[in-house]
Amino acid sequence: MNQVWIAIVAIIVAPLIGGLLAGIDRKITARLQGRYGPPLIQPFYDFFKLLGKTRIATSRTQFIWLYGYLIFMIAALVMLVLKQDLLLLVFLLGFAGISFVLAGFSCKSPYSHFGANRELLQILAYEPVLLLMALGVFATNGSFMISEIFESSTPLLAKLWPIFIALLVVLTIKMRKSPFDISTSHHGHQELVKGIMTEISGPYYALVTLTEWYELVLVLGLIALFWANPLWVEILIALAAFVLELIIDNINARMTAGWMVRFTWAVGLVLCILNIAYLYFMKGVS
């Protein structure tokens, strides 16, 4: 029963945190660009305004996949707060991503398709890193269970710092920030319009915004796992990663999709592999 309560609290609190972080994002970004920026809770105003709009769609099936995106993201988050299997969590996150891609594909719109294809390339780029993270956690703890991470006295960061760096790259992709804001972005771009979001509007757009808040909290949660004890360091490390992303976003230009895949595979995967190979090697020696 206890677990059910934890899950319910997480489902309610996560979007509040996510929305607030989005507000902080807008504020800091504005300041970095020499603007004043909207109020901190502007994302919530936007969200409720979108919810109240008339329902419009360009495809009769798109909304199914948008619900899939939301619900599977929540499921992944629940896996995290209940300290379940990390590998399975990554697979659930994968379903959420694929569901969003299918939403993009399910209307006959060139911009939506651009975005969906690029979103798919993003999955190709970050999915192996996330799975390798799970393998790295296994190599340190001997288990794929998140609960085991909390049992450990030394933080994961000590042994898995290369994987941590790779995960920061994934965070940038997941937050759709420069240089990886290629499937859609927070600002309209000419050739892309709004990418995969082009055909999503009104309440459905609110749905996607909500999902993105969950996603942000989830990925920051994964980052926090790298210093799971004590709690205040956990929160601090997640916040630090978040602020770092904002700075990276503002000092970088947008790159191409091909560049993204090459970069993540060349840097991210190599970091992960070296990390895991080293861990296995040390096990072999001792």
Added chain:
Amino acid sequence: MTLEWMLAIAILLPLIAGILVFIIRQYQLRGLIVILTAAVLIVNSIYFLKIGLPVEYTPESHMWGTIITILDYAMLLFYIYVGLSLKNWLVFIFALTQIVPLAWWEFGMGASKALEEIKPAFVIDQLSVVMVLVISIIGSLICVYAIRYMFDHEHHLNLEKSRQSRFLFWLVMFLGAMNGLVMANNLMWLYFFWEVTTLCCFQLIAHDLTKEAINNGARALWMNSIGGTAMVLAMIYLYQTYGGDVEYLTVSTIIQSGGAEVLLLLPVALLCFTGMIKAAQMPFQTWLLGAMVAPTPVSALLHSSTMVKAGVYLVLRLAPAFNPLLGIMVAICGAFTFFAASVLAISQTTGKRVLAYSTIANLGLIIACAGINTELSIAAGILLIIFHAISKGLLFLCAGTIEHLIWSREIEDMEGLAEKAPLTTFITAIGMLSMFLPPFGMLLGKWMALEAAYLIPLAAFLFILASAATMVFWAKWLGRLLQVLPRLGRKLESLSLSYSVPLWVLVLGIFVFGIGVAPVYEKFVQFAVNNVIAIGNVFTEGWNIVLPGGAAAFSRVGVELLGSYPVWPLFIVFAVAIVMPLLVIGLKPQELRPVYLCGEQVGDSTDTDEWISAGDEKAKLQLGGYYFKDALGEKALDPWVYTVAIALLVIMFGIVLGVGL
């Protein structure tokens, strides 16, 4: 029913039914016989669950041995004839490399007398029963589907003389040979059934008698004949090494060695190699890709329940006889195939080729599981066999149905299929989702395999890359089907019963087996695993499949769980996420709008996909998929793939010979 009768029904009934459908030229009657045979086979296969396992059986009369020997030579002589008449020297050579050693061994060396004494001829354990169920149930459904499909197929080709009888003969007989294969214990009999499946496969691929069909059939024939040759050599080696002791010519004796006997290593590796060829592992993948020219029921049968599954079955069966080094090499070969095939699938533009590469990839995964060779990985392998058979069977039947709707196999032609054929698209989408996403069984198998792969990090790494590539090619294809204008859903298309019954049964199977995976695991798979390897236990706990920490050497203190997988909750999540919105929410026509085309639309109707192009010309909006032919196409990757795959095989045999000598 006695065991004798059950075996007779499983193996001989398809042969008799095959002969009957071959003789009968009337469409309805022939269909009725196929349906009855399918029903009897399914019931019979379920009866196998009721007997105490494992059981042994050897026919009393020596007559069967003699018949099998005669048929062995008849088949090999037929291969020689095929080689000569097609002037295909590879077929000819690899038929000779089988028949010459075999004849020399049996008659030149006088082994034939001793070979009659091999006992027991059949050993039926849980693994065999799992295979028999897969073959009899899914294989039979495909045969039922074939009745109508071949009728439409010939109608489309405008053939003067119907060849449906011939087709159904080979199709139905295939099931009997497969049933024999998975229960045979005597290696000589195993070899016989093995050859029958090769023969059926050749006949079915070449069925349409086009130049391409015959060539591809011949390729399947000679590649699998290499496997046959390896099997013959393994048998002769065993006979010679043990000084004419035929006891070692049974699967059960080989397995009991537990990988400890050095002398057994080479024959085990050879048999494994045979299995890998039949499972179309790289570098032998081309025969399965070529098999795509055949009518779709053939592909469905080859990919889901027969032929390639014989290959993975043999490797899984032999897993206990691997020594650790051989195991690692088999695992890496399998994992490499999984990876390479998944990446190559991204660049494919033909639907059936994507399916083919996906099959090759999943077979690689299963073989890698056998190579990892722990209780957990073997369990994963068996689960993957079951779930892959259901999902892939369904997908091929869908591909066939789509082909008969649009008369094309190209993915680009399937664009917007959700509009033309919502029902077929719905079923296809379920099939595709079930191949790679939670909560379905294939993902459960993959998850277990990945958690088991920690012993061999290189294999785990290849699994991970392959798993990412898998998502891309499925989502890409599914996206093409789903791309529609808002007018979707005016009316559902109607499908013939012979199409829709197998389709819906398989869809039902995906959900029933997916949701009930815990009881399925406890009732079937667990014992199948324990018959192969008797250590530890993967257990089920309420809603979860729980993996105990087998990584004692790796872990700190007190680690109890390796991982856990909540089955039912995930299905509930799926129902809430996808099924509920589908049923509950419907958009009203006035809520639909045309897509954004920078204001260049022609008119403002919802269903228009015309826009004003350069020079004020009207043009239809056309969208295409990404295939990355330059980077990931066969032309770019094949040289690398072949180099690595061949090198891996050479290393494998190098190690085996190095240890053995």
